[in-house]
Amino acid sequence: MVVKIRLARFGRTNQPFYNIVVAHARTARNSRPLEVIGTYDPIPKRDTYDESGKLHKDIKLDVTRAQYWVGVGAQPTDTVWRLLSMVGILQPKYPKQQPDGAPVKK
Amino acid sequence: MPPRIGSSSSLPKKLLNCLDTTLPSSVPSSVPLRRPVTAALTASQQCLFSTSAPREATKPQRLFREWLKTSGKKFQHHDGNGPLYIGRLTDEGEENRTMPFPSNPAYVSEPVLSDAARETIWECVMVNKMPLKAVSAQFSVDIRRIAAVLRMKEIEKRMEAANMQMAIPYANTVEKMLPRVNLTKNERPFEPINDIHVHSYTMQQLFVPVSESREFTRSDAAKAFGGHILPPDSKMRIPELITLEKDIAKGVEPRVAERKFIAATAKHEAEFARRLKIESIKEEQNKIRVNSSRNVEFRFEKVNVDDVGRDGRARSGVGWRYGVPFNDRRRGAVKIPTSVE
Numbered sequence: 001m002v003v004k005i006r007l008a009r010f011g012r013t014n015q016p017f018y019n020i021v022v023a024h025a026r027t028a029r030n031s032r033p034l035e036v037i038g039t040y041d042p043i044p045k046r047d048t049y050d051e052s053g054k055l056h057k058d059i060k061l062d063v064t065r066a067q068y069w070v071g072v073g074a075q076p077t078d079t080v081w082r083l084l085s086m087v088g089i090l091q092p093k094y095p096k097q098q099p100d101g102a103p104v105k106k
Numbered sequence: 107m108p109p110r111i112g113s114s115s116s117l118p119k120k121l122l123n124c125l126d127t128t129l130p131s132s133v134p135s136s137v138p139l140r141r142p143v144t145a146a147l148t149a150s151q152q153c154l155f156s157t158s159a160p161r162e163a164t165k166p167q168r169l170f171r172e173w174l175k176t177s178g179k180k181f182q183h184h185d186g187n188g189p190l191y192i193g194r195l196t197d198e199g200e201e202n203r204t205m206p207f208p209s210n211p212a213y214v215s216e217p218v219l220s221d222a223a224r225e226t227i228w229e230c231v232m233v234n235k236m237p238l239k240a241v242s243a244q245f246s247v248d249i250r251r252i253a254a255v256l257r258m259k260e261i262e263k264r265m266e267a268a269n270m271q272m273a274i275p276y277a278n279t280v281e282k283m284l285p286r287v288n289l290t291k292n293e294r295p296f297e298p299i300n301d302i303h304v305h306s307y308t309m310q311q312l313f314v315p316v317s318e319s320r321e322f323t324r325s326d327a328a329k330a331f332g333g334h335i336l337p338p339d340s341k342m343r344i345p346e347l348i349t350l351e352k353d354i355a356k357g358v359e360p361r362v363a364e365r366k367f368i369a370a371t372a373k374h375e376a377e378f379a380r381r382l383k384i385e386s387i388k389e390e391q392n393k394i395r396v397n398s399s400r401n402v403e404f405r406f407e408k409v410n411v412d413d414v415g416r417d418g419r420a421r422s423g424v425g426w427r428y429g430v431p432f433n434d435r436r437r438g439a440v441k442i443p444t445s446v447e
Contacts, residue, residue, distance in 0.1 A: 010426040019425040036425040056403040
């Protein structure tokens with residue numbers, strides 16, 4: 001059976017909060033996973049004493065475990081892929097395109 | 107509903123007067139044409155809009171009006187100098203002026219720090235760079251109150267600098283109505299600063315055999331009560347005061363001892379600041395910051411999955427826990443935040 005790295009929604013109504021989990025693909029979303037490797041709070045927040053108004057999102061992640069699960073063939077969902085590509089575990093799935101179709105160089 | 111004309115109204119009398127003038131002289135004026143008016147009303151009792159007579163004042167109302175004219179006269183207007191409470195007579199017959207409500211002796215109005223006092227505290231810390239503990243000990247103000255005063259004063263100064271509108275007349279008026287303390291030298295201590303929590307384990311009687319040659323200190327006593335009981339010296343907020351008192355008892359000059367005390371508190375504060383800085387640096391090293399295209403920063407904090415423990419239920423583990431009730435909405439649980447970030 002396929003092992004996936006995906007999000008499990010917790011939190012409350014209008015207050016989403018996700019566990020980043022490694023689970024078998026056909027199990028229910030919030031069932032007990034193989035492993036919880038992190039959390040993802042999708043609501044942008046401000047720093048308490050920062051008046052610039054800059055927003056941030058808090059994510060917790062066990063990077064080595066994520067690398068391991070990717071290495072043994074676990075398949076991240078698109079959202080998790082995006083998060084893992086930010087810390088350099090994976091190449092971005094949908095790299096930014098310039099108007100002429102060439103990928104953006106960093 | 108329009109006002110009704112009662113039996114004691116003045117209207118029939120007026121009508122009678124009108125009749126009187128037009129009546130022929132043959133009718134004897136002594137014979138009443140209508141019912142006689144029972145009582146003439148005084149000018150003060152008459153209302154312009156109503157013809158009904160006012161209710162007679164009750165006894166408490168009458169007494170209250172009498173009191174307002176005599177001993178209660180001073181309470182009619184606030185003179186802007188301290189609280190103006192009715193107070194209550196103490197057992198010695200003196201009037202206790204800290205009780206706003208005479209029937210509730212449990213409610214005592216405690217003094218507050220005046221604006222001048224708060225300004226003094228702010229200057230001591232921010233201008234003269236005194237350690238918080240030393241300021242707390244000098245003015246006998248709790249160290250947490252000192253910290254709160256500093257935070258509020260900083261906000262006030264920032265608002266002043268930004269030319270924001272502030273409710274200063276309101277603040278002044280409220281301050282004038284309360285008992286306040288200016289933190290000058292001749293005043294009583296504002297509040298106890300070194301109170302400690304008394305653990306219930308230490309309230310029992312305990313017999314510990316100790317040899318005469320051995321010095322039995324407070325930390326030994328704490329150990330005797332149980333391994334987890336702290337001695338008072340490490341429980342109090344400003345333990346440096348103990349050294350200060352000991353030095354003075356030993357015969358060190360008070361000024362020298364005080365200087366030593368200030369140096370000790372400053373050292374403690376510097377150490378605390380250093381520890382905080384190291385903690386924040388460690389926290390920052392454990393983070394990866396990534397800027398996204400949507401102008402939102404993603405902060406990845408590195409965690410360890412093994413923190414959930416063998417049964418996967420440890421509280422320190424990452425994420426929401428499985429198979430454990432989450433009591434954030436339980437009745438009776440305190441949901442008010444207990445810390446300031």
